Amino acid sequence: MPVVTLVNARRADAAIAFIAEFRKGLSQAGLTEGTDLAVEYHWLDGHYEELPAIIGDAVRRHVAVIATPASTPGSLAAKAATSAIPIVFGVGEDPVALGLVASLAQPGANATGINFFASEIDSKRLGLMHELLPKATRLAVLVNPDNPITAEATTKALIDAAPGLGLELLFFKASTAAEIEAAFATFAGARADALFIAPDGFFASRHLQIATLATRDRIPASDFAKDSVGDGVLMSYGTNIADVFRQVGVYVGSILKGAKPADLPVLQATKFEFIINLRAARSLGIDVSPSLLARADEVIE
Incomplete structure (x- = not known):
């Protein structure tokens, strides 16, 4: 039975829905886990330093496919470790610029997957955050230094955009649950009006902690992952990560049935979800304009 190694930065208990979507993708390709293939799941809980050992072991054992949905660090580690084993990635940055593929239409080597534009x-x-919080001028930005590619991309994008919006950015780093707690303790002293959470798999798995701290400290927060909005964060804007896992599952199944990564074009996310927690807005004393509510894909009452 072929073995697939799947790696992601989330915690295992935060990944149940993603596993279901990955299996749905396999099913759409005509395969069933446990019958047609075995899947080894590695949930890092933010411990990116474990990647070399996990990927190295998979390469030594010549697994059939390495899957790295929603994990830029995992995708880069896999690509650096093997030019032979097929890799199906999910990355939030341009996979051509990352060096994962030659082009989107013709990947050209052993890797393909999906770009979800985080x-x-x-x-x-x-x-959108500025439109929702027009009076907020000092924004705290939380990035994960253990995920440097994404952290640097977010930092650059925000520094480029902030002057045009009249915003001052204050950057904070966290790579563990304790460091997230410590970062929140410093926001008030820094007189931050709001919080921008960088896209990161570990942050996504800590959505309940982040939402709880944001609610406790009454700080309006914006996330890429929508899970945190259900827990109390003010807003999110991003792609559906569960669907990234499904699409990775489809490509893994296609490769196991004989397709070559070089011939499978890189997919690009097309649906972006804007979600507002109106209950959180009311609690924070924020008036959300009717036009902004009308543009939201989901409003949590």
């Missing part, structure tokens, strides 16, 4: 839409999310 970093490319940072400036768009900042603009």
Whole structure:
């Protein structure tokens, strides 16, 4: 039975829905986990330093496919480790610029997957945040230094966009649950009016912690992951990560049935979800304009 190694930065208990979507993708390709293939799931809980050992072990054992949905660090580690084993990635940045593929239409080597535009839409999310919070001028930005590619992409995008919106940015770093807690403790002293959470798999898995702290400290926050909005964060804007897992599952199944990564074009996310937590807005004393509510894909009452 072929073995697939799947790696992601989230916690295992935060990934149940994603596993279901990955299996749905396999099913759409005509395969069933446990019958047609075995999947080894590695949930890092933000411990990116474990990637070399996990990927190295998969390469030594010549697994059939390495899947790295919604994980730029995992995708880059896999690409650096093997030019032979097929890789199906999900990255929030341009996969051509990352060196994962030669082009979107013709990947050309052993890797293909989906670009879900996490970093490319940072400036768009900042603009929506500014529209929702026109009086907020000092924004805290939380980035994960253990995910440097994404952190640097977010930093650059926001620094480029902020002057045009009249915003001052204050950058904070966190790569563990304790460091997230510590970062929140400094926001008030820095007189931050609001918080921009960089797209990151570990942050996404800590959505309940982040939402709880934001609610406690009464700080309006913006996230890429919509899960945190359901927990109490003010807004999110991003792509559906569950669907990224499904599409990765489809490509993994296609490769196991004989397709070559070089011949499978890189997919690009086309649906972006803007979600507002109106209950959180009321609690924070924020008036959300009717025009902004009308543009939201979902409003949590």
